[in-house]
Amino acid sequence: MFDYLIVGAGFAGSVLAERLAAVEGKKVLLIDKRNHIGGNAYDFYDEAGILIHKYGPHIFHTNSAEVFNYLAKFTDWRNYQHKVLAHTHGQYVPIPINLTTINDLYGKNLDSSGVTDFFAAIKEDVQQVKTSEDVVVKAVGRELYETFFKGYTKKQWDLDPSELDASVASRVPTRTNKDDRYFTDTYQAMPLHGFTKMFEKMLSHPNIKLMLNTDYHEIMHEISFEKMIFTGPVDEYFDFCFGKLPYRSINFKFETLDQKTYQRTGTINYPNDYDFTRITEFKYLTGQKHKKTTVVYEFPKSDGDPYYPIPRPENNELYKKYQALASQSETIFVGRLATYKYYNMDQVVAQALSVFKKIKQENELNLDPERVASNSSLSNE
Structure with missing residues (x-):
């Protein structure tokens, strides 16, 4: 018997799994259809021994001390300002x-x-x-x-x-000074040993059971749990009953080169030439020293894994239909895909921490009959 079944082991699911297990003492089953944790922030060492981000560059930045300090429980930081x-x-x-x-x-x-x-x-x-x-x-x-x-x-x-x-x-400002940093957030840093190592530490609590290569449809009727938290696509959860929410996807082309560096900075955009949008060289991001280097080219496309919700009025109207269903469901929906929002990583962490606080408050109310009665009488007035 699990207290929570959490679908998706990216930032939203992992933060909630950790908080529920460590603070509330809840038993959590965390599942993901992929063969790894970390969601789109997953990184690993390629064949050349270079630390790369499988789903394109992920650069952490935030103005939230709460978010930064929370993640600092699970990683040391390497100061890095992206250019x-x-x-x-x-x-x-x-x-x-x-x-x-x-x-x-x-x-x-x-x-x-x-x-x-x-x-x-x-x-x-x-x-x-x-x-x-x-x-x-x-x-x-x-x-x-x-x-x-x-x-x-x-x-x-x-x-x-x-x-x-x-x-x-x-999202992209215009500046009248020589500040050439891509972000100006108070906290700009990368996990010292990578995102995956940070997630491994986050999910190391004994109350968390992890299942990878698992679709929630396969197990939700086979396993006993009290509550579900869903971080996948909200339209998929409701069997696309109003139609598919549009996303953009990306084809990543990785290339390892027998040279120390390839380009002058972490990322170079190509706004007009070529089919790709940008090239990122990972060693700038990670600070790794290596005689070779790996870069990634990004080719946006319409099909494939959903990465970017497309912010258009008609898409927001479609999402509102799913949002109405979600509000009537006992399932809790968190994250970029579940709430159809173009969130940065820190915003997803902040959202997950906020949802946890609400869950914690509800749990405290349920344990205190007098507070439940008081809230009930207030709501009836």
Whole structure:
């Protein structure tokens, strides 16, 4: 008899498994259809002995001390600030767009005040910001939009930015200084020995039983459990009764090279040339010393494992139908796939910690009849 059956051993499922086992003393069965833990953050050593991320680069960053300190229970950190270049017009320039980007691209020698005036002169007056195109042209104008965003977005989402919710482009800021870090979060670090080692420590509690290569359909009627927590696709849980929620997937092409480094920084974006969107070199991310190096090319596609929920109004409306079903279910839905949200890793951890707090409060209420009666009488007034 298990207290909880948790479906999915990524961040959402693993954090909840650990908290329920360690804090509440609950017996947890954690299952995953893949042959490994860690979800899309899973990393491993390839044949050359280089630590790589199987599902593309995962770079941890957060402004939440709670999230950072929680994960620090299971890993030491390596300080790392990610930097990205974009290859365009035969040059490699910083992205997000900053002062250096403009000076290099246009052969100028502007300071922060000058680049502010430059943006002011070229940006478009958009009254209502509804789409990703609106966000960018309002900030930096049409030319820079077409240089850095239009082609990249088309490859990544198979949609024009004018067809995508404003939230997508809003993730990428525009800077008037020389800050060339991709993220500006308070905490920027990588698990010292990799994500998988962190997950192994997180799931080492004796109250957690782990089953891999297991589809929940195969066992949920064979095993006794009190409550289910589901971190997989919400539409799959409800047998796609309203139709499939759209996602983008990625084909990853790995290449090991007999040289110490391949490129100038961790990731280089290719917004306009080639079929791939970017190339990432893992040794920058991990800090590993090795005579060889491994890179990954990313080719977005429409079919395959669901990675990115596509933020469009019609997709959100479809999700709301599943959300209504989920709200009536006794199952708890957590994570990017279960809530159809374009979450970063730290946001998933924060969501899982928040859900745990609610579960803990409910458990405390159930153990205290007077508090249950008090809450019940209040709710009836």
